[in-house]
Amino acid sequence: MEQTVKNPADGAPDYNFAYLDEQTKRMIRRALLKAVAIPGYQVPFAGREMPMPYGWGTGGVQVTAAVIGPNDTLKVIDQGADDTTNAVSIRQFFAKTAQVATTEKTAEASIIQTRHRIPEKELREDQVLVYQVPIPEPLRFLVPRETETRKMHALEEYGLMHVKLYEDISRHGHIATTYAYPVMVDDRYVMDPSPTPKFDNPKMNNMAALQLFGAGREKRIYALPPYTKVKSLDFEDHPFEVQTWEDKCGMCGARDSYLDEVILDDQGNRMFVCSDTDYCAERQEAGHRGPQHHDQPLGSADRGKAAE
Amino acid sequence: MTPQPQSTSAQTSDLLPGFDHTAFDSNAVFRALLDAMSRPGRIYDLPVAVSAPDGLNKAATATLLAMADMDTTIWLSPSCVTKAAGDHLKFHCGCPISTDVKQADFAIARISDDLSFVTDLAIGNAEYPDQSATLILMVDEISDQPSMTLKGPGIKDTHSLAVKGLPESFHAWRAENHHLFPCGVDVIFASETQIAALSRTTRIEVN
Amino acid sequence: MYVAVKGGERAINNAHKLLAEQRRGDTDIAEIETDQIEQQLSLSVTRVMAEGSLYDRDLAALAIKQARGDLIEAIFLMRAYRTTLPRFAFSKPIKTAEMDVSRRISATFKDLPGGQILGPTFDYTHRLLDFTLMANGEAPTEAPSGAQPVDENMPRVLDDILNYEGLIQDEPVPVDENAPVADLTREPVKFPAGRDLRLQNLSRGDEGFVLALGYSTQRGYANSHAFVGEIRYGTVSVEIEPEELGFAIDIGDIELTECETVNKFKGSKTKLPQFTRGYGLVFGQNERKAISMALVDRAMRANEMGEQIMGPAQDSEFVMEHSDNVQSTGFVEHIKLPHYVDFQGELELVRRMRAEVEERLAKSDAENGTSQPEAAE
Numbered sequence: 001m002e003q004t005v006k007n008p009a010d011g012a013p014d015y016n017f018a019y020l021d022e023q024t025k026r027m028i029r030r031a032l033l034k035a036v037a038i039p040g041y042q043v044p045f046a047g048r049e050m051p052m053p054y055g056w057g058t059g060g061v062q063v064t065a066a067v068i069g070p071n072d073t074l075k076v077i078d079q080g081a082d083d084t085t086n087a088v089s090i091r092q093f094f095a096k097t098a099q100v101a102t103t104e105k106t107a108e109a110s111i112i113q114t115r116h117r118i119p120e121k122e123l124r125e126d127q128v129l130v131y132q133v134p135i136p137e138p139l140r141f142l143v144p145r146e147t148e149t150r151k152m153h154a155l156e157e158y159g160l161m162h163v164k165l166y167e168d169i170s171r172h173g174h175i176a177t178t179y180a181y182p183v184m185v186d187d188r189y190v191m192d193p194s195p196t197p198k199f200d201n202p203k204m205n206n207m208a209a210l211q212l213f214g215a216g217r218e219k220r221i222y223a224l225p226p227y228t229k230v231k232s233l234d235f236e237d238h239p240f241e242v243q244t245w246e247d248k249c250g251m252c253g254a255r256d257s258y259l260d261e262v263i264l265d266d267q268g269n270r271m272f273v274c275s276d277t278d279y280c281a282e283r284q285e286a287g288h289r290g291p292q293h294h295d296q297p298l299g300s301a302d303r304g305k306a307a308e
Numbered sequence: 309m310t311p312q313p314q315s316t317s318a319q320t321s322d323l324l325p326g327f328d329h330t331a332f333d334s335n336a337v338f339r340a341l342l343d344a345m346s347r348p349g350r351i352y353d354l355p356v357a358v359s360a361p362d363g364l365n366k367a368a369t370a371t372l373l374a375m376a377d378m379d380t381t382i383w384l385s386p387s388c389v390t391k392a393a394g395d396h397l398k399f400h401c402g403c404p405i406s407t408d409v410k411q412a413d414f415a416i417a418r419i420s421d422d423l424s425f426v427t428d429l430a431i432g433n434a435e436y437p438d439q440s441a442t443l444i445l446m447v448d449e450i451s452d453q454p455s456m457t458l459k460g461p462g463i464k465d466t467h468s469l470a471v472k473g474l475p476e477s478f479h480a481w482r483a484e485n486h487h488l489f490p491c492g493v494d495v496i497f498a499s500e501t502q503i504a505a506l507s508r509t510t511r512i513e514v515n
Numbered sequence: 516m517y518v519a520v521k522g523g524e525r526a527i528n529n530a531h532k533l534l535a536e537q538r539r540g541d542t543d544i545a546e547i548e549t550d551q552i553e554q555q556l557s558l559s560v561t562r563v564m565a566e567g568s569l570y571d572r573d574l575a576a577l578a579i580k581q582a583r584g585d586l587i588e589a590i591f592l593m594r595a596y597r598t599t600l601p602r603f604a605f606s607k608p609i610k611t612a613e614m615d616v617s618r619r620i621s622a623t624f625k626d627l628p629g630g631q632i633l634g635p636t637f638d639y640t641h642r643l644l645d646f647t648l649m650a651n652g653e654a655p656t657e658a659p660s661g662a663q664p665v666d667e668n669m670p671r672v673l674d675d676i677l678n679y680e681g682l683i684q685d686e687p688v689p690v691d692e693n694a695p696v697a698d699l700t701r702e703p704v705k706f707p708a709g710r711d712l713r714l715q716n717l718s719r720g721d722e723g724f725v726l727a728l729g730y731s732t733q734r735g736y737a738n739s740h741a742f743v744g745e746i747r748y749g750t751v752s753v754e755i756e757p758e759e760l761g762f763a764i765d766i767g768d769i770e771l772t773e774c775e776t777v778n779k780f781k782g783s784k785t786k787l788p789q790f791t792r793g794y795g796l797v798f799g800q801n802e803r804k805a806i807s808m809a810l811v812d813r814a815m816r817a818n819e820m821g822e823q824i825m826g827p828a829q830d831s832e833f834v835m836e837h838s839d840n841v842q843s844t845g846f847v848e849h850i851k852l853p854h855y856v857d858f859q860g861e862l863e864l865v866r867r868m869r870a871e872v873e874e875r876l877a878k879s880d881a882e883n884g885t886s887q888p889e890a891a892e
Binding site for chain 2: 223
Binding site: 261 | 523524526527591594595597598599600601602699700701702703704705706707832836841842844845846847848849852853854855856857859860861862863864868871
């Protein structure tokens with residue numbers, strides 16, 4: 001017996017639980033098992049057309065649809081935020097087609113689908129992080145051809161990637177890659193972490209949660225099992241480093257989170273806020289305050305400090 | 309809209325039922341398999357109740373119901389080949405069953421079988437290491453006794469695993485298999501009620 | 516004061532309402548019916564079926580209506596619906612040689628067995644706007660029937676006529692007509708791809724993309740001068756053979772355009788000079804697509820023919836990776852999604868790099884005592 005969910009559009013036929021038919025889910029599930037068995041290797045899969053456009057998270061959506069069960073609680077973030085339109089749209093899709101519980105709280109989610117960020121809060125063993133990936137191939141911009149990049153992965157031939165990074169150093173004095181910064185997985189495969197800022201790269205290393213990556217248009221799935229060594233590529237004389245800010249979050253005062261810049265007017269005034277909205281909200285609930293918080297007059301001392 | 313199971317010559321009346329709830333049960337079994345393959349050596353309880361046909365045990369049957377279909381080829385070791393098992397898999401999974409072990413996407417055997425076939429299983433190739441077989445080994449008992457110490461991706465430091473009746477030849481093959489990385493065969497141990505897995509990345513020390 | 520943007524859900528719902536309103540347009544104008552689209556915009560319907568990879572005229576008409584006539588959006592709707600359909604059976608190979616022909620022409624022979632059948636075509640219309648259609652003065656016309664019926668077994672120009680002399684590359688029909696054929700909707704594409712996969716990719720590829728590539732082969736970005744050996748358009752029946760029955764049953768007719776091109780080939784050390792072929796097949800009446808497809812198919816056979824690759828149309832990986840308009844439009848348009856996390860990283864990097872350069876310049880200026888660049892102007 002198949003579980004079906006009434007399509008919200010009247011008169012249309014019913015769809016299977018979590019939209020995909022069981023055969024498609026099995027195909028994706030088989031790819032996922034291979035992906036965790038070969039960490040960082042891109043498993044080709046017969047990605048399906050989804051009811052949202054390619055490039056808008058169809059890979060992540062297919063992975064989530066294959067993984068999600070009726071007892072899961074789903075969180076969806078885009079740019080770290082639960083309330084960005086595409087995150088809302090994907091969350092609604094699963095709320096309708098799988099009728100699962102959804103949450104904005106990182107700690108309450110069993111599956112977190114993300115675009116471009118890893119939550120600031122440390123993830124647990126019982127959580128799965130699903131990344132939406134636009135271009136899974138870390139070598140794509142060096143060599144556009146799949147036939148060649150596949151060979152390079154097979155032969156572990158990553159010299160070109162190191163040359164590219166080193167060219168940055170000789171030209172700019174440092175590596176000029178800020179997001180989608182390539183990583184080496186378990187000393188074997190160079191992997192694209194998806195366009196997360198390099199700030200998030202260290203979180204991937206030895207993460208307790210399972211990390212799954214879905215690229216729908218490019219039809220690739222890859223994975224990082226929990227507690228897998230993930231090292232950002234670097235050089236002895238130019239070690240990998242993450243972004244830092246002189247500012248802190250204007251709302252919660254956090255100094256340890258990834259900050260988005262918000263333009264306040266056309267006079268060059270700006271402020272910074274946490275990109276992870278749940279992290280920021282939780283800190284504010286705990287009494288932390290940043291300089292631009294609404295119960296904090298602009299320019300006054302950081303009351304947040306007292307709370308920290 | 310509901311897909312019809314593959315028709316076969318089997319008499320429906322002789323057949324055991326498959327999953328009660330296709331979508332939910334497949335998902336639950338897959339999640340256990342995903343957890344097991346992501347965390348090699350950890351033991352997971354079979355999350356659903358299924359009937360196993362003669363020749364297969366419950367966890368192996370559930371694994372195949374969840375993972376196999378018309379796009380996967382199954383190979384059964386001689387001790388698993390029964391009419392009931394063949395009919396069950398053909399009816400519920402619609403999967404082709406081959407007698408050529410080299411064709412297998414999933415190979416099913418008992419731990420007491422002659423396991424020399426494992427060296428014939430597909431291991432993929434350097435460009436497509438995913439084109440490899442998965443071995444489902446039916447066993448009597450899995451425990452976390454320290455007869456093996458496991459290391460590798462998915463394992464925080466080390467993990468202990470014991471599989472009753474695992475022959476010496478298995479370890480020799482596994483050591484060779486690990487050496488072939490990224491090619492290789494992944495193994496699922498299936499007892500009547502539990503599953504555990506060894507990914508091709510897992511390094512095993514036999515204590 | 517900064518307030519984090521909230522209300523994405525409400526914004527989306529309202530945007531959908533606005534979209535629906537715009538789709539409907541002025542409510543004083545009668546709503547368009549899907550059967551009107553199906554009948555009167557039939558070439559849109561067949562394009563949506565072809566590139567949507569789903570032969571269902573009613574659904575295609577619905578998709579066109581829902582997409583406000585944006586055909587790529589309609590194709591996307593068809594594809595997304597197609598995904599959810601379980602596969603019951605595989606059809607037997609269709610036989611275009613047994614096509615019920617509405618149109619059949621050859622550019623290589625003035626007359627030939629079976630004859631030239633002009634059929635419904637824009638080809639010789641003068642492209643003058645017909646204002647009577649606008650004035651709702653459409654005159655019902657009935658086309659006269661031909662004096663004699665069309666041959667039931669219309670010989671194929673390339674196989675039955677030209678090959679009689681052995682002048683054209685032989686394309687034997689596989690002995691086992693049930694041999695597996697690649698299907699990119701069910702298996703991930705691997706390169707180099709076989710011709711079956713390449714043809715499938717082209718047949719559902721974007722008409723504009725395939726047209727442009729076909730055109731490029733005529734302008735020197737490939738060297739495969741082509742003649743249209745034959746174009747035929749009409750209906751063929753589709754059969755499946757359910758295992759439990761053991762014999763084939765007819766499940767319906769589909770409309771197809773088939774094109775075979777004849778291309779020059781100088782021969783090689785081991786092969787006599789002969790003509791080679793390109794093949795195009797597409798749902799509905801779409802000669803532009805079928806001819807373009809045949810040109811690109813022939814171009815992509817460069818490796819097989821030992822030809823030098825000199826244009827994008829000959830590069831199968833390039834063609835196949837970029838032909839799908841649902842993929843292309845999604846990825847091209849996705850850059851309007853928020854990217855502020857990545858942009859923040861770039862912002863920080865550019866600021867830092869500028870600061871570093873300025874610092875270096877200031878330092879070297881101080882050391883050399885050079886004047887400010889402004890002073891020189």
